[in-house]
Every structure is written in structure tokens, then in C-alpha cells.
Amino acid sequence: MDAVLMWFICVCTLLFAVFSFRWFYVDADGDLTLLWAERYGRSPAELRGKVAWITGASSGIGEALAYELAKYGVKLALSGTKVDRLEAVKTECLAQGPLKDDDVLLVPFDITDFSKHSECFEKVVGHFKKLDILVNNAGRSQRARFDEITTEVDYQLFGTNVFSHVSLTRVVLPHFLSNGGGHVMVNSSIAGKYGLPNSASYTGSKHAIQGYFECLRTEFEAKGVNVTVACPGPVFSNVIERCFTGTPGEVFGEKQKETDKRMSTSRCAQLMAVALANNLDEVWISLQPSLSICYLSQYMPTVFRR
Numbered sequence: 001m002d003a004v005l006m007w008f009i010c011v012c013t014l015l016f017a018v019f020s021f022r023w024f025y026v027d028a029d030g031d032l033t034l035l036w037a038e039r040y041g042r043s044p045a046e047l048r049g050k051v052a053w054i055t056g057a058s059s060g061i062g063e064a065l066a067y068e069l070a071k072y073g074v075k076l077a078l079s080g081t082k083v084d085r086l087e088a089v090k091t092e093c094l095a096q097g098p099l100k101d102d103d104v105l106l107v108p109f110d111i112t113d114f115s116k117h118s119e120c121f122e123k124v125v126g127h128f129k130k131l132d133i134l135v136n137n138a139g140r141s142q143r144a145r146f147d148e149i150t151t152e153v154d155y156q157l158f159g160t161n162v163f164s165h166v167s168l169t170r171v172v173l174p175h176f177l178s179n180g181g182g183h184v185m186v187n188s189s190i191a192g193k194y195g196l197p198n199s200a201s202y203t204g205s206k207h208a209i210q211g212y213f214e215c216l217r218t219e220f221e222a223k224g225v226n227v228t229v230a231c232p233g234p235v236f237s238n239v240i241e242r243c244f245t246g247t248p249g250e251v252f253g254e255k256q257k258e259t260d261k262r263m264s265t266s267r268c269a270q271l272m273a274v275a276l277a278n279n280l281d282e283v284w285i286s287l288q289p290s291l292s293i294c295y296l297s298q299y300m301p302t303v304f305r306r
């Protein structure tokens, strides 16, 4: 009898180990809090009627997030530099169902032109009479070795990935405070959690974003300003094609391959919408092994660095 019980316990333990491995490692594409929120938390449908402003909405993750939020009836201000692409995104947003023509506003501008930030914000609030969510998503990546990067590229990359988001958020913040609150999401990266090789300025910019927006949360959460820092791993988009190198004015230009191990923009956007609906502080959105590397770097940094 004891032997039968022993066998039973062994088989149960093995099955538990196999299923846990499958769930934690193979299937997981987000951190545990995020996946819990997706299954048991608030649905993004609860965001219906809110107004969200997404920068970098003309392609990639920003475009997919626009479709995801449009599906749930979130009114949208969409920014990017390419007007024809923004118009195509608007058409697709309207095709999702709940929104009318007036519910999607196009606000094209170059995010590094800080002098335009107030004017663009006034356009959004003038149209919708309010703003509930700002998604700082626009950004560019980089492929270059540390010692090949010029300081000019460092400045340009920080201008696009850091100072533009900080400036736009400072413009929007008084509106959130006078309206009793608001939600700022910033698209960082797993490069905001540890050092990615061949992208020192990019990695530096994403670490900087983490710092800025952590401070924003610490200072303003009690006044109703929620901050979500999204950290995606590799996602299929135009990010590699358009990325900086180490030389000013040069664009990397390489296309992602279909065989690359990357998440789809739609899945990334789905999880970002869950993070918004559940007001999560920081979310990791990635396929393996990047997701596990994130856990390792956070909880076992010495092992990770070895």
C-alpha cells in the first residue's frame, strides 16, 4: 500500500512539475501579475468612453493598441509623423465597430519638436473636452557597438525616446490634476530592465524612462495620476528597420525576418490594454526566453550577469 501511495505522489508531483513548466515557461508571454489580471482582473471593456492619446500610432505597437482600444469603444487621438498612415489607421479603428468618425482625431506631429506639444494637446482637449489616458509610445531603437556611437546619436535618441515623452507628459499633467486624475502609459522595453548588447543609447534611454516615470508615480499617484510602464520584449514591427546606428543620420534599414522569435503587435497591444484597465504599475510583455531573463535579471542579478 505504501508503495502505491509513493507512486501516486511521484506521478502527481511529476504532472504538477510538467504543467507548471508549461504554464510558467512555455505559454507565459507576460509577467505573472499581468497574466493574472488578464484572466481574473478588469476587462479593457471598462475603459469604454475614455479618451486616449497614443503617440507613434502610425505603425507597430501603437497602431495595434489603437485597434485594441477602438474595439472597446475608447475614443482616440492618434499621433505620428505620416499623415497617410494615420488616416489608414483611423479607417481601421472605425471598422472595429463602436467608434464614430468624430471619436478618432488625427494629431500628426514630430514628437521631438517640443514647441508643438502644447498646441497638439490643446487640439486634443479642444476636440474631446477631456483626456483620460496618454500613451507615450513613439520611439526608435538602435544597432551599434558602444564604442561606435557618437554623442550626437546619444542626444538624438534621448530626444526621441525620453525627453519627448517627459515634455508631453508635463504638458498633460496639469489637465489630469485639475480633472481629478488620469493615466500615463509609457512604452519602455525589456531594455529598460537590463543591458541589451549593441544598443547602448537605446538601453540607456529606456532605463532613463523607467526612472522618470517611477518618479512621476511616486510624486503624483496620491493625486490620482496612474503610471503604467510597459516593458515589451521583441515584437514584430518596423522598429529594427528604422533604428539608429552609431552614426548621425544613418538608419539601420534591416527588415525583421518572419522566422524571428517575436510577439505579434496585436498580442502585445492586448496585454497593454489589460495593463491599462487594471492600472498595473509595470508590466513585462514578452515571449521566452526574454521573459525569464527579465525575472533572472530582477531577482538574481549576480547569476544573470555571470
Ligand SMILES: NC(=O)c1ccc[n+]([C@@H]2O[C@H](COP(=O)([O-])OP(=O)(O)OC[C@H]3O[C@@H](n4cnc5c(N)ncnc54)[C@H](O)[C@@H]3O)[C@@H](O)[C@H]2O)c1
Binding pocket: 055, 056, 057, 058, 059, 060, 061, 062, 079, 080, 081, 082, 109, 110, 111, 112, 137, 138, 139, 140, 141, 160, 187, 188, 189, 190, 231, 232, 233, 234, 235, 236, 237, 238, 239, 240, 242
Ligand atoms: N518592437 C519591439 O521589439 C519593441 C520592444 C520593446 C519596446 N518597443 C518600443 O515600442 C515603441 C513602438 O515601437 P514599435 O516596435 O511599434 O516600432 P515602429 O517603428 O513600428 O513604431 C514606432 C512609432 O513611433 C513613431 N515615431 C518615431 N519617431 C518619431 C518622431 N520623432 N515623432 C513622431 N513619431 C515618431 C513612428 O512614426 C512609429 O509610429 C517604441 O518606443 C519602442 O522602443 C518596441
